[in-house]
Amino acid sequence: MIFKTFGWSFAVTVVGLVAAFLYGGPTAIAIATILIILEVSLSFDNAVVNARVLTKMSHAWRKIFLTVGIVIAVFGMRLLFPLVVVGVTAKMNPIDAWSLAMEKGDPDVPGTYGYILNEAHPSIAAFGGMFLLMIFLNFFFEQGKEHHWFGPVERFMEKFGVLDGAAVIVALATLLGFGLTFADHTRDVLVYGVIGILTYLLVNGMGELFNAEPEGDEEIEGSTGELILATGKAAFFMFMYLEVLDASFSFDGVIGAFAITSDPVIIAIGLGVGAMYVRSLTIYLVNKGTLNDYVYLEHGAHWAIGALAVLLLFTIGHHIPEVVTGLIGVGFIAAAFGWSVRHNKLHRDDEVSSEPEPELAGV
Template identity: 35%
Template sequence: MNILSIILTILGLSLFEIISSIDNAIINAEVLSTMKQKARRWFLVWGLLIAVFLMRGLLPWAIVWAVSPQLGPVGSLLAAFSSDPKVHAAIEQSSPILLMFGGTFLIFLFFHWLFMEDKNFGLPGERFVRRQAVWFYAIVSVILAVIVWYALKSHPVIAFGAVLGSTAFFIIHGFRQNAELEEKKLLDKKSNLSDLSKILYLEVIDATFSIDGVIGAFAFTLSVPLILLGNG
């Protein structure tokens, strides 16, 4: 990779991470405001380390290693900067499934934001689109079917990458949706939920946001160091 590609990749990842982290920061602030000082301090130190930094640090490396086990743990981390032809061949072989995996996830994430997320309307047509939220699942299902249809003509593994991306999206957002429903209980001043319950909730919600960032990053690059820099 040349220096311009590296800079653009890091900038793109950073922008994606900033945008996707805004909701996460708001949720954290709301729940932390209902917790005692000791629990709040524990989460800000250890909770963020576990759910954010470890997740974003280990998950991209684990994914690359999983699809290219022949590289080994160290090779998976440094593959993008290796000059070994065998390493390049391994990355070239695994890149379609990873790129399709991350790309499909990112497409689903965009349409979820477009149709389902609460937002302040600023552009013409946004309010109309938001009222069509019922069509979200139909639209992404059709998109997935089209992607898989054309991917199968190229290689079944690429189609499998698209299915993995959609599966990851619905699993992660299923957990997040359930967590958001629980948030109302956590913010209730009369709630008897302990600070430990609130910490566990924040761990889950932060982990889902971190996974969003990691999986979406594979639509930008397969380089683990660049993902770490961009998501960091």
């Protein structure tokens, strides 16, 4: 099961590290390895959320996510996206942007590739932060969840979610607060933050719209109910949702990678291999039914997403080490996994006793 799911990731790792060695020797291998770990640690919660969406998609679309999706993730977000940002910001064509990138200048020196990309960070952080915040808010504002991890907080959010447009209201208020706080970037923060919110509403809304028309969809094999796997337009917009989600997660990693190296080739190799592991981990979670077996795991992932969204917004005006965001995400996931294991143990004990279900925060 492990090799079947992660086989391609292992193969890509070997190819990537060999390419790094041929490109820059042992030093390049060491840096690429650090970037692989960075990408996986920052995006573990991404894999959990991806898995929940993939459970609604047909097997064919899952393969598209693992093939076409990884091409978009590696070459689109980890290599081409920084070039596009630098090209637009510095008003230069892609060839000149690539030439500037290959100069490997110091990111602290004005005019270098890393410096220009860092200057665009407020806009990038506002877009990604608001997109992720919408994911966090919509999950906890959703009605009728069977389990609550942070009991009092999650129940309060669920009650508040009854208000029409609650997620948009909170997101816009948050965006306005950060826009006014970082006065030097107010215009960019507000503009790109609103674009991030609109992107979420468009992609998520289109997916739900077409998912409401199940004609021609494929029934889940081996299920006892009438659950439907999305195909066609519904699956396409779910796929687009996943790609935008991946992009939002990758912003922090791409920008943070320049604190380690300014070489775009090594960054693409390291983050690209890491993205492959995130894809494989997503498939593993789907195939094993992990989210159903560990009931708080999805909650932990969304709390991690909320924390990452807020941290991204704070990075508009303050530097936050990538190790902090990575550890917070992994910490939420690990805590949710441990609490799920405890829940499962107590649930088994409930067959012979009436001990109540545990909830975090002493509830």
